[in-house]
Amino acid sequence: MAKQTEISARTAQAKINFQKMKTILTNKHTSIERRKKALQCYIEPVLMYGCEAWTISKQIQNKLEATEMWFLRRILRIPWTAKKTNERVLNEANKRRSLVRTIRKRQATFLGHVMRRGKLEHLVTGKLEGKRSRGRQREKIMDGLATWLGPGKVSDILAAVKDRDLWRDMIANAYKQGT
Known part of the structure; x- marks a missing residue:
């Protein structure tokens, strides 16, 4: 829940x-x-600050995608009463959804950095001893x-991290394919 409130606060600050x-941003x-470049340079960094430590569930992913569409609709000056689908808005802006992909890319890059450094991997991989809590994990x-x-x-992913070129290729391929 703490991550969700942090992401909500980041979204509010970006807005x-x-x-x-x-x-x-709305100048005709x-x-x-x-x-779009101004949005990418000045607004998205505010939203994505600290995103390397976020755990992105489906609910949070939907919220981030809705925020991305909020920005695009404002840039294109599309009123909320207009019945345009997100796909039409993306086509009109000549853009693909990229916010969640960028966050995943930053997380993967950070993971590679930490794992190659070799000092904090026990915190990143989540291998802690003790009892598991009740309910959904x-x-x-x-x-x-x-x-x-x-x-x-x-374990295969953690092994691929050691080879920097392989890791970069894996990240680039995943980024191209999308979420």
């Missing part, structure tokens, strides 16, 4: 910053490409990265 830059005389960062990177066990 506040968007409103501060609204005159630039500025090209859509330039407005919490999703771990490694579980999310394992599904994003493709077929393979967590």
Whole structure:
């Protein structure tokens, strides 16, 4: 729950910053490409600060995708009463969903950095001793990265981290394929 409140706070801060830059980001005389670049440079870093430590569940992923669409609809000046699907908005903006993919890429890059350093891997991989709590088990960062990177066990992924070129190729392939 703490991660969800952190992500909600990050989303709120990004939307506040968007409103501060609204005159630039919604200006009709500025090209859509330039407005998207401004969004990517000034708003998305506020949203993604500390995302390397987030555990992204399906619910959080939906919230992040909704935030991304909120930004695009504001940039394109599409009112909430317009009945345009997200796919139409993405086509109009000539863009693919990229926020969750970028977060996953940053998480994988951070994991590779930490694992190659060799000092904190017991914290990253989640191998802690003790009893498991009751109820549905919490999703771990490694579980999310394992599904994003493709077929393979967590142990295979941790072995691939040691080879930097292989790791970069795995991340690049997963990023190209999308979520």
